[in-house]
Amino acid sequence: xxxxxxxxxxxxxxxxxxxxxxxxxxxxxxxxxxxxxxxxxxxxxxxxxxxxxxxxxxxxxxxxxxxxxxxxxxxxxxxxxxxxxxxxxxxxxxxxxxxxxxxxxxxxxxxxxxxxxxxxxxxxxxxxxxxxxxxxxxxxxxxxxxxxxxxxxxxxxxxxxxxxxxxxxxxxxxxxxxxxxxxxxxxxxxxxxxxxxxxxxxxxxxxxxxxxxxxxxxxxxxxxxxxxxxxxxxxxxxxxxxxxxxxxxxxxxxxxxxxxxxxxxxxxxxxxxxxxxxxxxxxxxxxxxxxxxxxx
Amino acid sequence: xxxxxxxxxxxxxxxxxxxxxxxxxxxxxxxxxxxxxxxxxxxxxxxxxxxxxxxxxxxxxxx
Numbered sequence: 001x002x003x004x005x006x007x008x009x010x011x012x013x014x015x016x017x018x019x020x021x022x023x024x025x026x027x028x029x030x031x032x033x034x035x036x037x038x039x040x041x042x043x044x045x046x047x048x049x050x051x052x053x054x055x056x057x058x059x060x061x062x063x064x065x066x067x068x069x070x071x072x073x074x075x076x077x078x079x080x081x082x083x084x085x086x087x088x089x090x091x092x093x094x095x096x097x098x099x100x101x102x103x104x105x106x107x108x109x110x111x112x113x114x115x116x117x118x119x120x121x122x123x124x125x126x127x128x129x130x131x132x133x134x135x136x137x138x139x140x141x142x143x144x145x146x147x148x149x150x151x152x153x154x155x156x157x158x159x160x161x162x163x164x165x166x167x168x169x170x171x172x173x174x175x176x177x178x179x180x181x182x183x184x185x186x187x188x189x190x191x192x193x194x195x196x197x198x199x200x201x202x203x204x205x206x207x208x209x210x211x212x213x214x215x216x217x218x219x220x221x222x223x224x225x226x227x228x229x230x231x232x233x234x235x236x237x238x239x240x241x242x243x244x245x246x247x248x249x250x251x252x253x254x255x256x257x258x259x260x261x262x263x264x265x266x267x268x269x270x271x272x273x274x275x276x277x278x279x280x281x282x283x284x285x286x287x288x289x290x291x292x293x294x295x296x
Numbered sequence: 297x298x299x300x301x302x303x304x305x306x307x308x309x310x311x312x313x314x315x316x317x318x319x320x321x322x323x324x325x326x327x328x329x330x331x332x333x334x335x336x337x338x339x340x341x342x343x344x345x346x347x348x349x350x351x352x353x354x355x356x357x358x359x
Contacts, residue, residue, distance in 0.1 A: 172348030185348030185355075186332050186339075239359055240345045 004056040007129040014140040015048025015121030047114040051121025080111035096227035101217020116147045157273035159209035165201035179255030202254040210252035211283025218281035219245035229271040231261030306356040
């Protein structure tokens with residue numbers, strides 16, 4: 001058997017499997033199953049191979065080989081660009097768009113998961129080489145579990161209280177509680193909104209979360225997730241029924257008006273609570289001196 | 297780079313002559329009922345949102 005055979009094979013297999021298990025987490029955000037799965041599994045395989053050969057290369061004093069890892073990083077950055085571009089193009093055909101911030105978040109996850117696979121394969125090859133393949137398997141499970149845990153971001157339920165809000169009209173202006181959503185003409189539209197609409201208020205827990213929710217991309221993500229999970233009473237020729245998310249400028253509370261197909265408040269709140277907090281939207285004014293002092 | 301116009305007035309529907317001017321189509325109507333009907337139809341056709349200016353003018357806006 002060639003040297004390092006077991007080390008490399010174990011690490012490649014377990015690394016690719018790690019990518020497979022991480023893919024399942026994406027299913028909801030990434031609907032192009034099964035072709036997307038094939039693409040990402042293949043990339044995961046390449047990443048796993050890179051991670052697997054790193055240690056043997058070092059032990060053989062092939063330092064040039066290790067420097068190829070840097071080249072690989074470049075390749076995986078391409079993954080992010082491709083994902084971003086593809087999702088941005090597809091976003092145009094969505095009734096309720098994801099928004100560029102959400103897409104950037106998804107693309108970033110795709111990139112970083114390949115690095116996690118490299119790391120997993122490296123850990124496995126180390127454990128297999130110095131101990132035995134069984135320990136390699138155990139270490140890979142630990143690595144995937146730790147990766148999943150560390151990479152899981154927060155959800156809306158961690159940063160804000162979500163509760164039902166009453167929809168009302170003042171003349172042509174529609175409000176969710178005291179938050180102005182928009183001006184709408186036409187009696188018929190008004191009746192439809194009163195009849196089919198659901199209003200939700202999202203109250204941030206503190207000033208950090210207030211800034212996070214102020215981000216427009218985060219709000220687009222909220223509308224998109226709610227609409228994609230409960231359906232939306234809208235077509236291309238009725239843009240007035242687009243879910244809208246507006247902000248109470250005084251307190252930073254968020255009001256959302258949506259016309260779901262499934263008019264069920266409980267599940268709407270469940271869907272909103274599960275929306276991921278976007279990395280790019282996260283604000284931390286409380287970390288600054290001024291922000292901390294200004295808080296009252 | 298794509299350059300697109302967003303949020304512009306597609307048309308106006310009014311019951312009061314002379315109250316609205318501009319380089320977009322202006323529909324003069326007789327009654328409020330007719331105004332609602334025409335605005336809704338225009339909204340569907342042009343894929344715009346009908347906004348009520350509360351002075352007898354409805355505008356259709358592309359968002």
